[in-house]
Amino acid sequence: MTSTTPVTSTTPVTSTTPVTGVKSGAVAKSVTAGGRSVEGSPGWPLLLGVRHHGPGSARGVRAALEAARPEAVLVEGPAEADALVALAGDAAMRPPVALLAHAVDDPGRASFWPMAEFSPEWVAIRWALDRGAAVRFVDLPAAHTLAASDPTWGDEEEAAGGPPTDPLDPLDPRGALDPLAELARAAGHDDPERWWEDVVELRGDGDPLAPFEALAEAMTVLREAYGNGGHPRDGVREAYMRLRLRAARKEFGDRIAVVCGAWHVPALARRTTVAADRALLRGLPKVKTEMTWVPWTHRRLARRSGYVAGVEAPGWYGHLFAAPDRPVERWMAKAAGLLRAEDHLVSSAHVIEAVRLAETLAVLRGRPLPGLDETTDAVRAVLCEGSDVPLALVRDRLVVGDVLGEVPAGAPAVPLQRDLSRLQRSLRLKPEARERELDLDLRKETDAARSRLLHRLRLLGVDWGVPQAGRAGTGTFREVWRLCWEPELHVQVAEAGVWGTTVEAAATARAESRALAAATLSDITALAEQCLLAGLGDALTVVMRALADRAALDTDVAHLAQALPALARALRYGDVRATDTAALAEVAAGLAERICVGLPPACAGLDADAAAAMRDRLDEIHTAIGLLPAPVPPPAPVPPPAPALTGLGSGTRGDADSGLVGRWIGVLRRLAGWERVAGGLRGRAVRILLDEGRIGEDEAAPYMSRALSVGTPPAEAAAWIDGFVGGSGGGLLLVHDERLLGLVDAWLTSVPPQAFTDVLPLLRRTFSGYEPGVRRTLGELVARGPGAGRRVALGGVPGFGDGIDPERADGVVPLLHLILGTEARV
Incomplete structure (x- = not known):
């Protein structure tokens, strides 16, 4: 997407006092204000050169218009905006706002013309509407400025049209002249912004016409000294402005005021022929465009946002004006x-x-x-x-400042924007320029609808809301979003308008297109998750067909492992969102079955980097299988044991060794004992089996003993330890089972000196992830000398008693049953 800045020049400015200084060349002239009585009739047409977004210029324009009372006001801006002038007088229109033009066939190619309350152009428009004077925009049509086929009209010029690298150097390498800097230097100032504030923004009222005459003379001197030092296309724009000025004089007579960038005033006052001006415009590139008013923000008026004609302090300037x-x-x-x-x-x-x-x-x-x-x-x-x-x-x-403007509902807009505005009103989601958090409870109908809207917009590439990672659990009823409305989102909505006229229809079409064009299986599964979050049932059907086709052809276990977690997460959303996930569950179960078959061979013979990546996949697969729904097991003659805290999903413990979970446990057992599998993977498999209660600590110790035997290379043994005790909860295993800690301690003391340097970085990474209290306790246990193969009382360790207190333990059982949702057994 190409979003260009306004084509208005950055040329300032008016001066109410003489600007003098010493400077080489023609600018060394003394520039004086040619003041004259307001009682005298002004010269027509009245050329009012301004600085864009300057409150001093805005006050001067208002005073000059009040004094001269022209019949028509011509404003620098795209000529197509004439049809939108009347909306500026609507009571619902509140600046800052901007004229937005975009190419019909390429909505991403767009340009903005922002106006604040203190912009001279806005003041001129409102004055004319209030006094019944005609308003016309006289700048080059957006149809030409948005065309980029001509070499002299390309995007590279937009980039070159920014402020000079050195604002005080008129011979900037990009050839852009900053007239404000030149006038400040001529007056003996090295800070153009401060000089401008002194001579214009902080001055009181005086002769309303004299500052504009002084500025016109100053700009004339600058143009004589440097030629057309502004943007290369200024000559074309000024030719079009002169033609529009001639047409306005024929329509309204001579009593016309022109409000434009001060740099253009000498060009508009210069006498040229109609034929010469038309010759400059002949053959210009052109595209079909649409134009409307959109809200703008003070933050986007700031120069630091990248806006070429911006000001340093829009909030301060707005205060000075108001x-x-x-x-x-x-x-x-x-x-x-x-x-x-x-x-x-x-x-x-x-x-x-x-x-x-x-x-x-x-x-x-x-x-x-x-x-x-x-x-x-x-x-x-x-x-x-x-x-x-x-x-x-x-x-x-x-x-x-965070001021956000408003435009009336009757402003032209693409159908998608109108539907979005309707949804924003009905869901009470008002766009705001200031960043804020939105906490949604998906059990509530309104919050669920808000969630669907935000997810649909993300599918369309309109990132009004960004979900906050880690603020809500997987598959829960809570979502937290960070909302911030930026003016550029209007362009993104216009771009998304090619997919449909409503948010739902556009998101559905966009999802179906992405499903057909997806390059990997994980892309399709992530898209399926997005469709469920967005409540796009029609699109989900197409996505599921593409997912089934791709899954049937993809034999890479790594690709299947990357795809399964997204499907498992998506299945959880049906609990709160009332989404039918039957087809998704069938595909997910098929992927899980294929992973169970292909994972052991895929884990054999991996190097260290590949083993580390596969270990992450192993954790993700285990979590995903735990989220997959399982069929209700048949009644068992013996009551099954209570589920562990990290169980593999509801309804899976009734028959521990059957079905998908049983096959997954078999895969883990095979990985844990297969010597061809890297140490880190074997250690992680043993850790998962231990966490799930599939093996006891008595069974885990032999696994560790074999992995840390004398014949195992030190690097492989260190990787096994990292896989077993690395990550969350690993340190507590060693704290509570001194036999395991003793095995690690004994192995570590037996590592040869020449190998110790190689294994130390991996071990430091493993143990540095533990909480400080866990590391301290482990140090105390090692210092005390834990005995290998025996369990000792922990009474001497802070925070631990001499043994288990059955009475206190029984008091915790009801709470555990409440948390796990199980029934207490007598």
Whole structure:
């Protein structure tokens, strides 16, 4: 997907004071404001050069329009947006918003034209709508800007259109000129943003037309010095703007105001012929496009987000534009309120002192009013008591901000977007720019529907919500999502619109397409899991057919082992989601049977790396088989024993040695005793059998004794230990069975010095995974000298008694029965 930035230039700006400085070339001229009385009639057309997203420019535009009262206002923006102007006056429209254009045949090729409340273009549009003046967009149509077939129109130019590597170097290697930096340097400043704030954003009202005349003269000088130092396609855009300006003068007369990037003002004032301008536009590439309004965010207006025409502090600029008076005091009150909400101790006295400090810093630094630097320093020193931790919160929430705009329901949208908006309203899932967590209880109908919607969007590649790993158990009724709505999601929804007109239909079509194109068996099983989570029964039928076909042809046990866990997890979702998983269970059982047959030969003769990978597969297969549903066993004459804590699934203990579980236990026994299998795999098989209660500690000791015998290479023995006691619970085995610990201790002391260096890294990795308390207890046991082949009392070890207390143990049994869901037996 290609998402381009707006094609507006980054050229600033207006100045209310003379800009002087020493500079080589033509820019060394003194640039002065040609002020004149507002009472005099302005020259028509009125060219108002602005900095995009500048509150000072926005206030200047509003004042100039009020003074001149034009009949029509022309705004820099794609010409197709003329049909959307009326929506800007809708009461439901709340900036920041953006014009979104995308290619009909390739929705991923899109471009945005953002506008905030403090954007001069937005102010001009709203002024014209409120006063009954006509509004027209005059920039090159999006149909041309989104076309990329022409070499001069390619994506590489979009990348080159960003801000210069050095904003103060007009001869940047990419050839992009930053006029704001040039004007600041001419005025003797090395910080363009601070200079701009001083001469525009922090200045009071004056002659509303003089700043624009001064800026036009400054831009003229810059263009004479550097030529067309902006984007290479500026000449084409300006030719189109001149043609639109001529057409508007024919329609509305001369009383026309043009609001555009300041860099373009000299080009619009230059006299050219219609034929010359049309010649520049002849043969331009063109694609069919659609356009609409979409919500935008302050965070996406920030320059650090990658937006070329962005500003450093959209939240601060929005405050300067909206504050009717005393902006510094109001800003400090906002910061104090935010810090108080986060449990920081901030009083009104702090606010007063912060305001005083900001004003003092402005005087010392020679600034007309406290700017962002002064207010930030004051907030850090007073409200945050010198700490950058709470200051980071102020910068994130206030200086940048999480404001999310709104557009009216009547704005044009693809059918999929309309269906998504309907679902968001019905499920009360309002898009928000700030990241938040959503905790869902799948036993509730609304939460289950929310879960299905979020999973369907993920299938479509619209990652509005991201599931939080580890926050909910496998197959449980709880899901936790992290939600954050980004403006780019509108483009992703437009792209997904090719799959259907509703979220469900589009997700179904997308899943079916992925099933047919899946390259591996694990891809299809993961897709089946997604379909179950998303509640796509129709798509699941197609996915299951593809899964059965692929599983029948795939003979690689490693591929089968990778595919089975996803199927087993998917089967668990039927418990809460009321999903029919009969077909899935049949395929999963077939995969498990084939794994039981093919796994032992696949484990023979593996090297160390392959054995480590297969050991992970072994754990996954064991967990998966434990999740698979098993048929209810026939009644047994003897009551079966109570299930162990890590049982292999409900209903499997009634006949321990029959069915799928019985075959799996046989596979583990074969792996545990087969010498051709790598030590790590044999050790893990013994560990699983011991955890499941299939062998006792008396049987595990001979396995370990053979594995650690004198004839076993040290590296192989170390791998066996890692497989047996590595991972969760391994240390407790050694703590509670000193015979096993004695075997490990005796083997370790017998390792030859020349081999000890080779086995030490593996053993350190094994034992470093234990809890500190377990490692400490093992050290105490080894220091005391545990006896091999005998069990000793643990009374001398902290936390352990001299033996088992039957009375206390009986008190735990009812709780275990409650946890396991079994009935207490008398």
